[in-house]
Amino acid sequence: MKRRTSRAGTDPVPAPLRGIIPMLLLTLLVVALAVPAGIAIAPAFLGPDRSADAAKPAPPWQQAPTRLSSPRGTGGIGPLSASAAAPDAGPLAAQLNDSLKTDGAGTITGAVQDAATGQLLFDRSGDEARVPASNMKLFTASAALRVLGPDRRFSTKVVAGSAPGSVVLTGGGDVLLGAGESAPGAVVGHAGLATLAQATVRALQNDGVSGTVTVLLDDSLFSGPPLNPAWSPDDVAAGEMAPLYPLATNSARFDPAKTTGPRPQDAAMAAAEAFTAQLTAAAAAAGLSVAPGVVRAPAGAGSGPEKSGPDKSRPGKGDVRVLAEVQSATVGQQVDLLLRTSDNYLAEVMGRMTALAGGRPGSNDGAIAAVLQQLKDMDIPTDTLRAEDVSGLALANQVSARQLTDVVRAMTSGKDTRLRAALAGFPVAGLTGTLGDRYTDASTAGGAGLVRAKTGTLNTVIALSGYVVDADGRLLVFSFIGNGLTPGAANKAALDRAASVLARCGCR
Template identity: 50%
Template sequence: MRRTARALQAGLLALALAALAVPAAINAAPAFIAPPSPPAPVIPAAQLPPASLAPMGVAASPKADAAQPDPARLAALLNPILASDAGSLTGQVLDAATGAVLYDRRATAAAVPASNLKLFTAVSALKNLGADTRLQTSVLRGSEPGTLVLRAGGDVLLGAGDSAPGAVNGHAGLTSLAQQTVAALGGSASGGVRLLLDDSVFTGAALNPEWDTGDVTAGEIAPVFPLATNSAMPDLKGGSRPQDSALAAAQLFASILGKLGVPVQGAVGRVAAGDPAATEQLAAVASATVAEQVAYMLQNSDNFLAEVLARLAATGQQRPGSSADATAVTLATVKSLGVDVTGLTLADSSGLAMANQVSAAQFAQLVKLIVTGDDANIRRAIDGFPVAGLSGTLESRYDTAETAAGSGLVRAKTGTLNVVKTLSGFVLDADGRLLVFSFMGNNFSGGSAVAQPLLDQAAATLAGCGCR
């Protein structure tokens, strides 16, 4: 049983017993005695059974006085794991509290990061947009009579139905937006309306030229627009992703309006450049917070959402919303936060591009910034790190004898391309010392699957190691 699980179970049992003690004492009184009713006892809040489990936080509770691992002993354990001749493996382990380098294997060598790159995107989005910001999708009265404008605000996790306040994907729903619109029109549009789409918040090409056409064809990514349902994933299993997710969402919205008694006349068009701006808002729905969307993006390694959030971060800095602006703002942001960007190359924001170049040392610096930095917005990225064996892209890993020590303890972002496997995150070691790490595998002749167990075993070794 995991240490954190044992501690949690013990705490819950103590709380439950404390809560049961009160009714047990009351029931012990003889039933035939009827003294004046005493005041109801006040149970201290700390003794009440919890209504829900608390979030895990950084990992558990790092011990301030825990001993730092000895670098020589750590190297003796990690080097045999990472000395594979099937590909190139680099890595770095830092002490989270002091920043001391505890392990270094060609850590400054640039490598293809795959989806580990989303950690850079997460920091940029949280810093430039704000963790608690919500993205608004609205309907405005158009400048021409009988015209409505559906204005995109960057929410690509819209649902088709009613808004679902407890969800991230589907937090805002097109049906709820349509219902508000119909109510605002008050029957004045029963004869029909014309619907225009305003998705002008983004500029530039919707497809990054650095992406392999095979990845686009396979549905790993779709053309990037600031409006979509379900992160531009296909409606049906086995279906293809929409090539214009904003127009597809607008067409769906038109269909919903029709079902609610406001037919849309003609095809949905786009607001033309130079048209008078629509200003009277009729209806609006708001997304989950940026922090919640970032966590969803990291947990699910959502390529489309990563690209959208990065472009929104650029617009948050009054830059155009192109892919190039997104990477430029990300680079400038992490540099301003103290990450050494020497040799760092960003070709996209999701990690699909093979032209991306990041070192393990840069990832280790970034993870340390997230888990120990003083920026409250950036620290919200902690929620997005998958937990080994339990959640996100690590849910089905850490189930072997070599990796079991990391199950429930390792929290890390994964990355996978054909010949690339990466893993960057943080973990408490056996003595309670918080460590941050990045392990990167490139050019694996047998494919990324060959590298995965090596990276997982290295991270699990950190979890099981006191190494003093």
């Protein structure tokens, strides 16, 4: 049986959920989660009252507002009350242990921390190293936000080639290119190849170029093997991963509307061919022609006679003349996407871009080293952590639940506010991303709309790490990891039940 990661892409809303979505939307409440210092974080969202005691009034922070809040200071909402009580460890453990029962073989470890104080409220072998599946992406997201910053964008450029009439399409890390015109409001397709082609033709016209234009491809930004030997060939064939390049359309997908199935095995060349098609169309209107086919150029092929200063995004490339350029969505937006859809390809590219920004090679080893260094800098112990990739597709990864709660706590409540940019990307239980089709039955509906967590799924592995505000208004971070499970068994529900316990629990 094939090992598979969490699905990339938001599933259609399942039929059991359609009836409650209008009620969810009507009762949606934005909650600012913050440390006592008052740093606001991303909101939790209301779900329906499915508790055993439905007659008990919901606490104020889980009720629909009757009026808009007045702006305060910079417009942020006030922090959660510092007087909200944390759950008692004993009653909480009793409920969680009752929920965390496997269906068949295997075991589940877990940890729950109070976000404000770091107090460990639940510990079930929380320091034991386990296969984390796609929860590995939480480490990659935090490293990217710390090193690159949430506002960083990646550039895809066309530069003048060394031969007259030649242009070089140069990859700069944007694998979310669109084939059409740039879409400023989008993440996938924020930078469009048609827009890049049109700008290239205008630049060529201004330079007085005539005749036939030749397109070359420079995708030399990354180094090392494009495929990690730790990945299963079955997973690659199924489209969970593909050879990594520093430019691609639709996160190396043939169709932006299809986020499953096989991927192109040469995503950079596929993007270059799409660019050439757009350039051909734009050039025809300007009286130019474009030679068929694209040739890979050696690194530094762009070295036309006219100079516009060094291209600092490509170390060692020297002076080049940039003819046209498009920029990606921000790193923060891309991190949201990779967490929400659990996109392995995008996560691995983000790891390599993080490595390059830190002065390391843009390779698998460089990405791993960059991520581990950031965890150490965040004071997250890494002695027991083993990383074979930065997406979580490799079964050789070893991570503890406590390490995952530590990184989620850093995102929600740590001093580095750049990490707050990751919070909106956590899937919302029953509503978005890889949690969109979960939390729909009576045992888990108490967490619907409230739990925000990153999923992880391999053949015998499940994981769930995230954050939630409990019934007393206390922000909790959690991680549950199941390993050695019976393939195909109903174990996701156990993790969802546990997270729902946290959402509805005062537990005293």
